[in-house]
Amino acid sequence: MTTISDFTAATLQGEERELSAYAGQVALVVNTASKCGFTPQFEGLEALYGQFKEDGFVVLGFPSNQFKQELADAEDIGDFCQANYGVTFPMFAKVDVNGKHAHPLFSWLKKEAPTPLGKAVKWNFTKFLVGRDGRVIRRYGSNTEPADIADDVRAALAA
Template identity: 65%
Template sequence: MTTLSDFQAEALTGQPVDLADYAGKVVLVVNTASQCGLTPQFEGLEQLYREFQDGGLVVLGFPSDSFNQEHDSADEIAEVCQQNYGVTFPMMAKVAVNGSDAHPVFQWLKEEKKGMLGGAIKWNFTKFLVGRDGRVIERFAPTTTPDQLRDDVERALAT
């Protein structure tokens, strides 16, 4: 059975990241964009991360230009995330979330929780909550705010 631990990614800084490093944690995977109307969600995601990281929550941001709302360079992405929203949670390198070139982690996430559109990511800030066992618990719409995830995160952390 495939779990989040079976994947690798690249950090925004260019270093390889083995997602097995997050085994035993509750992980919120989010496809982000720094030029989107939903970009202020970074603030709420950071708040969730700071509040629950000691209990085992990790937020993983995966910038994506799949909807033409992300900067070209990693430096520009980092600047928006850190300077405008104080993001300290791990940010990965820019990836595609739909189509044949979608990052393998998003291919897997979409297969696990198809959601609307037959699995395709509808928009930036689609969120996937992954349990401590590495399996997908739930998929949340882009418009679901980080604060609305609080109860689900607390339940996942309690198991």
């Protein structure tokens, strides 16, 4: 059985990180973009992270330029997220979330939590809630505000 711990991803600093580093935590995996109408959700994601991180919750941000709304380089992305939204949760290097070059993590997430319209990530700020066991609990669309996920995070932490 595949879990989030079976994957690795490069951080914004270019270091390869095993996602098993987050084993036993509840994770919210989000494809992000710096120049999107949903970009202000960074503030809500950071608030959610701050609210629950001491309980074993982490937000994992994965910038993607597949919708043509991300900055060019990792340093600019990191600076933007920190300066504008005070992001302290882990951010990773840009990835593809769809297509033949999709990061294996997103291929797995989409397979585990397809939408009624299919598996593809439709837009930036699609969110996947992963339980302490490393399995996908639920998928949320771009319109779902981070605050609206708080009850599901609380339930996952209590499970």
